[in-house]
Amino acid sequence: MANLKSLLFVGVYVLLISAWIPVSHCSKKPATVARKEDIPYIRCQVCEKLAAQLYHQVQKKQAEIAPKKISEYQIIEIAENVCNLKKAEADWILQIDIVEQGNKLELVEQDSEGQCNSECKTIERACQEVMEYSDTDVAEYLYSSKPQLDSLVNFLCKDLTKACSTKPPPVPKDRTPGEPFVPKSSKEAEMEKIMKSMEGMPGAPGMKMYSRDELMNMKNFGGEDDEDEDDDDDENFPSKLGKVLREKNAKVDWRQKITKGITDARDSLKKHAYKVNNRVRKWWREMKTAGSKNSKSSKSDL
Template sequence: MKQILVLLVSVLLLSTWVPVSLCAKKPVAVARKEDIPYIKCQVCEKLASQLYQQVQTKQAQISPKKISEYQIIEIAENVCNLKKEEADWILKIDIVEQGNKLELIEQDAEGICNSECKTIERACQEVMGYSDTDVAEYIYTSKPDIESLANYLCKDLAKACNSKPPPPPKDRTPGEPFVPKPTKEAEMEKMLRSMEGMPGAPSMKMYSREELMNMKNLGEDADDENDDDDDDEEFPSNLGKLLRDKESRKGDWKQRISKGIKNASESLKKHATKVSNRVQRWWRGINAARSKASKAEL
């Protein structure tokens, strides 16, 4: 039943993603490397805090088992990569000019990732460098508190906080204002990321809106899209009616649940096939677009 519900959510979210992906194009954000020296120590301190918190969270999730060193290494490898869930903390940071220094201010919600977001990611990667396994080993064997972990990472390994950061130049161009990311867009991105490696979505990766648009234009027929949309609208309604009937009746509930699951399973298989075909057409489309771009460059 759990697998059925997961697949149902996947189908519904995928059916609503295409309209979102057709929004206006936006320029690709690039890190401002010149800003890194002014924020490197602060980034390192926040990185240490994130490592500590995420390890504690993972430990609580798998309790009473103890977290393994491999699991800690996985966190350390992903915590500075915006394509991974462990790096979502970066999306909540805003770089703000305060007097003669830059401050990292944490916001309540994730923001749209522009150059400031990419700059923090780049600074985080420079801090971590090739020390992810060393940091993971230290956390696993020493079980340090946040302060000890920050000292080890920021002073002993990365040396990011061994000296006071220089003041930014007075003519520095301010970064973009922090813009909260629309809730629906954030949910879609997380859902697509969680679907990587799922059956029916081979080699699925996070694509930009422009790539999704190209995949749709190259690999999808308008009539098929309309047919799929009609079926998608009808399917949740039928399932909802089934679940309401289950709640309202009291008779042989085991038989009704079994029948409901069977019917839902059959419907889901049909929708899973459509999703699989759609993803495969998208994949062929993006490969064709990239191949065309490569030939154009040659």
């Protein structure tokens, strides 16, 4: 029965992919990497767009849970995910094209999401370098100060990270241009959102995108030794269905309780870890401030 369930799951998955995504979009794409040499030219612009995303995503989350107030933990989650393309909070990166304009690189927002190539990876890498270990600090600032967008940009890009403290250098004339922006189809974008939402769910670990031919050519899902067992399951499936459903309904309550308990415990531990981390950061900043004051006073005594 377990093998039959696996086959049913794969069958539904094949139908979804076949119906929604053209073969050309599902075929394996060559791996792309970030162009690290481009980061100095776009760091400040990435930081400004990052600040805007943090501001708007926090506002959106607050509107979703109103009248309840957004917690610092929820803001930290947004800050942690906003530069990770595997998370929905970073989908904004997919709508940006890096455009060469004279001796500068400009980040131009597009109307739709594009294929993630080296430019997409470069923006993600620049975003991660800007945030680095600043996610809890900027989350604390958003939670406690509730700043306007311009204040948040100044705090993140000039005070906290220095990403916009200096002008970017001119782009070399011999720089190789980046790839053109290639929009995704609406179906492909929707399927990727579904895949992101399913990531980490029980029963769907490590799901990957395959071409239609690859899916149809898959054989022996459960191994050759299991073929006889599958035949037996198919013959007895109608008679066993009622029993399986009754057992499933009997087990669903305690399974849900256990899952909820594990989830609550995980969230509680994460919140506690964030609080401890914030306290250590505050203590370290106070120590550094006190140390600098002591050094200045000792110099004045001399």
